[in-house]
Amino acid sequence: DGETVITADMVDSLIKRHAPMCMRNLHEQLEEKHHLRHYARLQYNLFLKELGLPIEEALIFWRRSFSGITDDKFNKEYRYNIRHGYGLEGRRLNYPAKSCARILTQDQPGPQDNHGCPFRHFSPQNLSSALSRHYSLSVNEQSEILSAVKQGHYHVGCTRLFELTHSKLGVKKGEGLGNGESVSHPNRYFERSWSKFRQ
Ligand code: SF4
Incomplete structure (x- = not known):
């Protein structure tokens, strides 16, 4: 049902069990490289948003996944981007996940x-x-x-x-x-x- 709250800790097993190959691939690349480039982040972030991952949990998930960088770098270069996908920055648009x-x-x-x-x-x-x-x-x-x-x-x-x-x-x-x-x-x-x- 739509009531289930998805947390950062649940993402890994949900993706591995239920996601289509495009998202599973992004997830595994992220695990391996601790980084994803712009369009990959965009595709995955909007997918996770539409799955029901709340912004607070999304920030935890992405911060943990980008494990090779400092908090400072994460906050400067990625935090805005992730929040932007959730319509919380800039023009505050509610971007749909990509079909x-x-x-x-x-x-x-x-x-x-x-x-x-x-x-x-x-x-x-x-x-x-x-x-x-x-x-x-x-x-x-x-x-x-x-x-x-x-x-x-x-x-x-x-x-x-x-x-x-x-x-x-x-x-x-x-x-x-x-x-x-x-x-x-x-x-x-x-x-x-x-x-x-x-x-
Ligand atoms: Fe499947 Fe569509 Fe993802 Fe391609 S983009 S792997 S067709 S869900």
Whole structure:
């Protein structure tokens, strides 16, 4: 239900269990490098905001994650940015989390970047190794995803991944997010996964 308060401590396990690959990738890059570049922070911050992570908890989460820098540097360079995403600075706009369409088409990632959609922006080799590493998908399971991606049907690949990783919870092939919808927004993916686990 919408009443659950999400805390900084919950982010890691929620992301690893329920987030789509784009956000899981950002989370893991952040864990590994203790840093994310601008567009990656933007994509992840707005996703976490829409998940229901309150600003106080978001600041705790990001401060902890950027563990290689001083409080002073964090406050000067990142705090404003995170609060800005929550509509608390500058023009105080309530920025929505990015949809798949926006992630797929806007602000294309360069080689140093981690934002974007893995189905579109990873090489086939990297995509395949991420699918094995994070989701233990067999070669057969992967080949369906990889062939959809090859035809440019990125959201089909992502939807199939949801079906495969939620099959134990009763989601069948062709059922999409369990309700016939295919993936069009990272937050909808997350919400459907979380609600399936809590049923
Ligand atoms: Fe994320 Fe959408 Fe790509 Fe899935 S299709 S990984 S939800 S951007």
